[in-house]
Amino acid sequence: MARKSSEPIQFTIEETIGVLSTTANGWQKELNLVSWNGAQPKFDIRSWSPDHTKMGKGITLTNDEMAALKETIQAAGL
Structure with missing residues (x-):
C-alpha cells in the first residue's frame, strides 16, 4: 500500500x-545505509543535522546502482 x-x-x-x-x-x-518506511536498506547520500532529526535532499542508490557508480568513478580515474 x-x-x-x-x-x-x-x-x-x-x-x-x-x-x-x-x-x-x-x-x-x-x-x-538507510531503511525508508521499513523497506530494504539502500545507500543514501544526504546532509543531516547533528542530531539526525532533520535532513536535506539526497539520493538513494540500490546495490546495483552503487556498483555502477563505483565503476564509473574508477573508469574516470577519480
Missing part, C-alpha cells in the same frame, strides 16, 4: 559508512 502524503516518513540509519563533509553549523553530508 502506498504511503499517504500526510504520513511522516520513517527512516532508520542501519549503518553509517562515512562522513563526506561537515558545514560550519554542524550538518554533515553522509553516506549511510
